[in-house]
Amino acid sequence: MKFSQISTSELDAGLLTQWQHLQSVSPVYRSPYYHPQYSQMIAAARPDVRVLVIEDAGQVIGFLPYHKINRFHADVIGGGLTDYQGPICSFQYHLPVGEMLKAMGVAYMGFNHMPQERHDFSTYAWSHSRSLTLNLEGGFAAYAQRLNDKRDASLLKKVETNERKLAKKFGTLSFTMHSRDTAEFNALLSGKSAQFIRTLGAEHDIFSTPWIREVVQNIFSQNSADFGGILSCLYAGDKMIAAHFGMRSGPVLHYWFPWYDTDYAEFSPGLILLASCAREAQAHQIGLIDLGRGEQAYKQRFATGFIPLCEGAVSAPEVISRAQGAYLSARTHLKESSVGKALRAWKNAKK
Secondary structure (H helix, E strand, C coil), rough: EEEEEEEEHHCHHHHHHHHHHEEEEEHHHHHHHCCHHHHHHHHHHHCEEEEEEEEEEEEEEEEEEECCCCEEEEEEEEECCCCCCCEEEEEECCHHHHHHHHHCCCCCCEEEEEECCCHHHHHHHHEEEEEEEEECCCHHHHHHHHHCCCCCCHHHHHHHHHHHHHHHHHCEEEEEECCHHHHHHHHHHHHHHHHHHHHCHHHHHHHHHHHHHHHCCCHHHHHHHCCCEEEEEEEEEEEEEEEEEEEEECCEEEEEEEECCCCHHHEEEEHHHHHHHHHHHHHHCCCCCCCCEEECCCHHHHHHHHHEEEEEECCCCCHHHHHHHHHHHHHHHHHHHHHHHHHHHHHHHCC
């Protein structure tokens, strides 16, 4: 295999066409995080973006967008903003990660949202997770039937009950699947920032990071079924009580930044919002909603499937990532052991 490092500005029409063609080789790659425009928007906000072009027998077979942090360290494109990571390359190819790192001019790259099917990377994983999904092929009624068969037959009935209660107390409910209103978008960002600060602390408000805010705003400005932002808003009367901003790539919508007004929490507006997106998906040619990594209760209740993911690192020499994995595994084992539980109890007793 041959590897060459280029900037996103060097992605000509032929390379972009091949990149998008490679997205069709697996359902996983249909995620908007693997669309070339996502990497281009990150590059417009950050100068450290590179693309590794992967060739075999004179043919381009893959791309790996990444950040070159320094001469030792690379990061996946978008860092923690990116819910799907790794090369866009057919899974039939087993990529030599050591040679790739050498071509990138680094010795180490971590990952935490890598498809487990990418065995050349998942071999180096030290933990595993999954991204829960809603299969909406055939429309909402077909989804509801799948949900009733596999998971929670009462969920949608509970959502409908809360919708009636909300409307009775606060006024008619209205929902817009794809708003282009800038004021509504800014209101969502403000609400989400407040949520980050309230639940995690000010240092975790990602929208206070200039390049992240720029990227999200630029994605919102894109209004194409091939790649673009989707802002969905739920109103009770004349007040916006919940909203969500995500990305789409063709038939896949990635559920990214949901928010709801906590004054209405007793009516579960977040569940109403997601159910409303599922109802309207077919009208917008969306066949899958990807909820992202995590086992939150609402994700488990709405999901009809999942995509396996993993977390780890690759390095050259390999011993670096192997040692890190061994350390993290030992730490997790200690934390979950009786000794670890006793130590935590002792610390808590001293507080």
